[in-house]
Amino acid sequence: MTKLIIQIPCLNEAETLPTTLAALPRRVEGVDTVEFLVIDDGSSDGTAQVARQWGVHHIVSHRRNRGLAAAFRSGVDRALAEGADIIVNTDGDGQYEGADIAALCQPIIRGQADIVIGDRGVADNAHFSAPKRMMQRVGSAVVQGLAGTNVSDAVSGFRAISRDAAQRINITTEFSYTTDMLIQAGRKKMAIATVPVRTHAAARPSRLFKSIPRFIMHTGITMARAFTAYKPLRAFVGTGSLIAFIGLLPILRFLWFYAQGDGGGHIQSLVIGGALLVLGTLVAIMGMVADLVAANRKLLEENLARTRRLEDQLAAIHRASREAGPETGSALKRKDAA
Incomplete structure (x- = not known):
C-alpha cells in the first residue's frame, strides 16, 4: 500500500490555509492513501486550530518560530514516522496549484526519480517580478x-520526495532547505526530475526573507556551506592554491630585483609573499583534514539511514500488531524475533 503525505509548513496561515487545503487532491493515481500534515511553526493566529477544523490528519506544532528549514525537517520526520512512501511539500499561502501534485508524484511512483521539483517556469512566470526572475535564474544556475x-x-519549494531519499537527506541549514537538499541529492547521486507546475499570484509578501539582498546573502551562505561540506578538498585546496599563487608573485618580484643587485630595498615583497605562501599551504592542509571529516560524515549518514530503516521495520511490526489484535500481534513479534 502506497501512502502519500502532503506536508504544509505554516506561519500564521489561518486565513489562507483553508483555500490551500481545499485545492489539495484527495486521490492520486498510483497512491492508495493520501493524508495531510500541517507544521505550525509558532503561529499566533490559530493556524493549528484551523487545520484541525479542516480535518488535517497530522499536525506538528512548534512552541516558537524556528524557521522554514526546521519546519520542513519536522514535517519530514513526522511523515516518515507515519509511514509515508512519498512526501510532497507545498506552501500554505496557495502559491502552488494543488492539482499538480498528481503530476509531481508520477516520476517517483514509476520508479524514475528520488526527488521531483515543481518547475514554475521562472523565465516567463507572470507572477514573478523581473528582479525575482533574474535572481531565480542566477541562483538555479x-x-x-x-x-x-x-x-x-x-x-522551488513545491517538490516530492521518495521515502528512501527523505531518509538519506539531512538538512543542516537554518534558513531554507531547498538549495541544501539539491546539493546533497546531487552529490549523493540521487535521481532528480522536474515537472512543470502552475502557480498563483502571491496572497501576501514572503515571510521567508524581508529583502532581496538578505535572501541572496543567506542563500549564498547556505550554498557555500553545503558545497564545502560535500567537496571540501576542492573548496579548500583550490582556495589555498590561489592564495599560494598570489604569494609567489611578490617573491618573484623580490628575486628579480635581487638578481639586479637591488634586493635590499624589496625585503617587504619577500615577507608578504612568504606569508601568503604559508597561508595558502595551511588552507590546503585544512582541506585535506576536512576531506577526512567528510568521509567520516558519509559513514555516519549511512548508519543514520540504516537506523531509520530499522525503525521503519519496528514501526511496521507494531502497526501490524495493533491491527491484528493481542494474540496475533504476539505471534508476529515472536516470528520477527526468530
Missing part, C-alpha cells in the same frame, strides 16, 4: 553547478 544537476528552478 549556481546550484546546478554545485550539485551537478539540471534543475532550472532550484529554489
Whole structure:
C-alpha cells in the first residue's frame, strides 16, 4: 500500500490555509492513501486550530518560530514516522496549484526519480517580478553547478520526495532547505526530475526573507556551506592554491630585483609573499583534514539511514500488531524475533 503525505509548513496561515487545503487532491493515481500534515511553526493566529477544523490528519506544532528549514525537517520526520512512501511539500499561502501534485508524484511512483521539483517556469512566470526572475535564474544556475544537476528552478519549494531519499537527506541549514537538499541529492547521486507546475499570484509578501539582498546573502551562505561540506578538498585546496599563487608573485618580484643587485630595498615583497605562501599551504592542509571529516560524515549518514530503516521495520511490526489484535500481534513479534 502506497501512502502519500502532503506536508504544509505554516506561519500564521489561518486565513489562507483553508483555500490551500481545499485545492489539495484527495486521490492520486498510483497512491492508495493520501493524508495531510500541517507544521505550525509558532503561529499566533490559530493556524493549528484551523487545520484541525479542516480535518488535517497530522499536525506538528512548534512552541516558537524556528524557521522554514526546521519546519520542513519536522514535517519530514513526522511523515516518515507515519509511514509515508512519498512526501510532497507545498506552501500554505496557495502559491502552488494543488492539482499538480498528481503530476509531481508520477516520476517517483514509476520508479524514475528520488526527488521531483515543481518547475514554475521562472523565465516567463507572470507572477514573478523581473528582479525575482533574474535572481531565480542566477541562483538555479549556481546550484546546478554545485550539485551537478539540471534543475532550472532550484529554489522551488513545491517538490516530492521518495521515502528512501527523505531518509538519506539531512538538512543542516537554518534558513531554507531547498538549495541544501539539491546539493546533497546531487552529490549523493540521487535521481532528480522536474515537472512543470502552475502557480498563483502571491496572497501576501514572503515571510521567508524581508529583502532581496538578505535572501541572496543567506542563500549564498547556505550554498557555500553545503558545497564545502560535500567537496571540501576542492573548496579548500583550490582556495589555498590561489592564495599560494598570489604569494609567489611578490617573491618573484623580490628575486628579480635581487638578481639586479637591488634586493635590499624589496625585503617587504619577500615577507608578504612568504606569508601568503604559508597561508595558502595551511588552507590546503585544512582541506585535506576536512576531506577526512567528510568521509567520516558519509559513514555516519549511512548508519543514520540504516537506523531509520530499522525503525521503519519496528514501526511496521507494531502497526501490524495493533491491527491484528493481542494474540496475533504476539505471534508476529515472536516470528520477527526468530
